[in-house]
Amino acid sequence: MKKIIDQNTTPSDLDEIAFMEEVVTEVEEIKHKVNKTEALLAKQLKPIPSISQRIIKWILNTFGVIYILIERYVEYPDDGNILGMEIDEDIQKMSRKNLCRYMDAVLPEKGFFDLQSTSKIRLGCQLLRESKRQEKINKTLESIDF
Numbered sequence: 001m002k003k004i005i006d007q008n009t010t011p012s013d014l015d016e017i018a019f020m021e022e023v024v025t026e027v028e029e030i031k032h033k034v035n036k037t038e039a040l041l042a043k044q045l046k047p048i049p050s051i052s053q054r055i056i057k058w059i060l061n062t063f064g065v066i067y068i069l070i071e072r073y074v075e076y077p078d079d080g081n082i083l084g085m086e087i088d089e090d091i092q093k094m095s096r097k098n099l100c101r102y103m104d105a106v107l108p109e110k111g112f113f114d115l116q117s118t119s120k121i122r123l124g125c126q127l128l129r130e131s132k133r134q135e136k137i138n139k140t141l142e143s144i145d146f
Contacts, residue, residue, distance in 0.1 A: 060116065071096060 049057070072095070079092045094102065100113035112120070 068096065
């Protein structure tokens with residue numbers, strides 16, 4: 001859409017260029033507003049959990065808060081190796097909150113701390129599956145002679 005402005009450019013050409021730039025800017029603003037609106041609608045259209053599910057989640061959250069408050073005082077002396085996997089020293093020293101912040105920093109979306117523990121385990125399983133899949137791909141690529 002860009003026109004080259006040179007000596008032959010007329011005032012009407014300049015007006016057309018300015019108009020086109022204005023249109024492009026307005027279209028970008030509209031795209032941004034539509035994306036925001038779509039995100040809000042997606043949140044609003046989530047199904048409302050039943051009363052029993054809300055009560056269960058409230059109980060879990062209450063016990064979760066109590067667990068977190070108590071867990072601060074637990075020492076984990078054997079965290080250097082968990083189920084055969086070496087754990088980096090900096091990760092061993094992180095608090096639960098810092099571990100969750102780290103997960104938020106590296107995952108595509110924030111909110112790890114607020115997930116229920118079963119959801120965190122599911123996410124961990126998916127990450128391990130992806131890691132294993134990547135290892136297989138890497139081994140396959142290493143075995144191929146180019």
